[in-house]
């Protein structure tokens with residue numbers, strides 16, 4: 239399968255970066271072709287709802303790094319969203335990318351798998367409720383199958399993450415996708 243990993247964190251060596259690496263190791267070992275788009279290090283303008291993408295044949299008003307992502311998005315068999323929780327939601331960097339899916343809504347409505355991996359400092363899952371609801375709504379709308387959700391509680395930093403089995407869970411998710 240072609241697997242696309244989209245990450246949101248600006249921490250190159252943070253908790254979600256570790257989980258992304260573990261997921262990619264598992265998926266690569268399983269023989270999948272993995273590509274990665276690290277939203278925090280890309281130039282992606284927020285959607286301004288101008289409808290140019292739907293009402294003209296010239297596509298999105300913004301010619302930015304979504305042009306690099308869009309072909310990968312369209313051809314991916316599985317899309318994995320990996321984000322830290324910021325204020326009870328996926329972070330703005332990754333949500334900005336998701337909003338820009340709007341330009342390809344129709345083409346994205348097809349058989350794909352999707353998974354969500356989030357980390358957060360709290361030791362209960364409440365902080366992830368919004369991100370999970372948003373992810374489930376998006377996958378339902380786009381008719382994608384959910385391959386897994388990893389809710390990484392008590393992962394405020396790498397030391398805390400290393401006391402959990404989320405790295406193993408991320409590896410297994412990639413391996414068994």
Ligand SMILES: Cc1cc2nc3c(=O)[nH]c(=O)nc-3n(C[C@H](O)[C@H](O)[C@H](O)COP(=O)(O)O)c2cc1C
Pocket residue numbers: 247248249251252253254255321322323324325326327357358359360361365393394395
């Ligand atoms: C702006 C901001 C908002 C945050 N909001 C929450 C939150 O609502 N709930 C929570 O449990 N942790 C919250 N955190 C903690 C992060 O989710 C946590 O530190 C995570 O491990 C960061 O992932 P990273 O190392 O991959 O960047 C927040 C952190 C930041 C910087």
